Amino acid sequence: MGRILLENVTKSFGDAQVIPPLDLVIDDGEFTVFVGPSGCGKSTLLRLIAGLEETSSGTITIDGLDVTQVPPSKRGLAMVFQSYALYPHMTVRKNIAFPMRMAGLSQAEQDKRVMTAAKSLNLVDYLDRKPGQLSGGQRQRVAIGRAIVRDPTAFLFDEPLSNLDAALRVGMRLEISEMHKRMQTTMIYVTHDQVEAMTMADKIVVLQAGVIEQVGSPLELYRSPCNLFVAGFIGSPKMNFITGTEAANRHAHTLGVRPEHIAVSTQTGAWTGRVSVSEHLGSDTFLHVHETGLADTLTVRTNGEISFKHGDIIHLTPREEMVHRFDAAGLRIS
Amino acid sequence: MAIVAHHSRFSKIAWPVLAWIVALLFFFPIFWMLLTSFKTDADAVKPEHLLFFTPTLENYANMTENYDYWRFATNSVIASVMATAVTLFVGIPSAYAMAFNPSRSTKDMLMWMLSTKMLPAAGVLYPMTFLTKNILGIFDTHFLIILVLSLINLPIVIWMLFTYFKEIPRDIIEAGKMDGVSTWGEIREILIPLAWGGIASTALLCFIFCWNEAYWTVRLTTTDAATLSKLIEGNRAPEGLFFGRLSAVSTAAVGPIVVLGWFCQKQLVQGLTFGAVK
Ligand SMILES: Nc1ncnc2c1ncn2[C@@H]1O[C@H](COP(=O)(O)OP(=O)(O)OP(=O)(O)O)[C@@H](O)[C@H]1O
């Protein structure tokens, strides 16, 4: 079990309120991802749940139990830190066994679980090394091993992969996803990586300045962002925003069109513009188009075979059913 | 940076020479004391015997026979060891709390603790003597000396430990909390092993301060708890007599601590520079 409930939770550091009153439900077994720009309070929210920060007001409940005043060591949650936070003076084996030793498990049980974790994380050969003698990826595995051995109610991850190189990140992303499928334990995961959020999450929580902008499945957020902020934040490259007569024609203040929902033609189209930069990624090409009279730049995503030069005139046509409309307050019009 | 890059020949020679001169200046009194301790009292005051004399062990023999050096030495060991232990026992949790759970007043508290070291001890001499002798009745006891030495050294010890603890990444302490460790467990399992070098340096320095403390140990003891400082004090003669004897007593008093310091040089340098030397 691991159902986490936040009611009216606030957090202030001195006079600065980082989290205004906030409500959130994280269901048992759910993989929840917190995303948002830097400094929006993702880590703070996670640390409030962990108990590493005290709430300024409000209540946090885990499985029906009010844990607001319960110290982190008694909340039964496991956390994986961005810096890994391994105990440098202990071997890998001792690091992984540490939470079990603190919980008073028998030595035999500890050894058994260390072995199981080490096998599943490919750490068997490193058990007697100190963290200082491991690579970044191995350290990350040890941190995960230390978290899983004690069967926590929920896992908390604070940007666990951001110190790894791109290839390792993809591998670890899959491993964590698989781990979640296998264990079915609640996981809360903080990231600023779009791909991690979209691929891993059952539920994404988009935060801005401590306020939850939208909660939903990755596809929900992608298909129907509830406001301009979420629309601009989810999706890469970013959604194009168009104001003016074109928007007014569609009875909106702002239109949102994702780069992948614009068709390109050399002959005809709804809009016309001049290619400024075309970025070739192999599978895709991103065109940055100027002089459309709609916005400073429109970004268009086309397939990798298409090639334009700087200065080429092209015609663009949005897929009408994929055009998002927002009112003057930035809220979605449906 | 320019200074480092620009090693002129002058600075290559001048600095070491200067360092040697300063070192010799500091060392000279100790050297003199050592020499004098092997002279007879008569030789000790004669300038012509400054470097050339017939060495004698008489002063040392006298010391153990007549003044019970070992009793004073034992008292010094008891006082210094116990006071260091008490100071660490109180200082480690305090510094831990201040380093990892600071409040608004932590900085002020640290400053305030240090400011107590700026008061002249003489200011409270009378109340201390009166209080311990006439009211509490703990004058000239080990308990009193251990208490006083602990209290004197606590501020500096907490400062030093605080500085060392600050260097431990917060995440590691927090990982401990998440792994289900109690506060004491955190100190025992994580803090102490990680800050071991710093704690050892601090303990060593505290021990040296305790050993060398003279103001209170001389004034708050008579016989039972009297330390080596008191022994030296007791052998001081105003007319400049008994220089040989005084030097022998002093040598025997500072000897252990100098030897200890010599063996623990590295730890000490680290301690005195607050971990700046890695
Ligand atoms: N201990 C603290 N004291 C004062 N302010 C803090 C403290 N911790 C965080 N803050 C402030 O709270 C806000 C949210 O910080 P937080 O670390 O939660 O952001 P974040 O969303 O995790 O950012 P990032 O993506 O950069 O990690 C920031 O403005 C930060 O300056």
Ligand SMILES: [Mg+2]
């Ligand atoms: Mg963060």
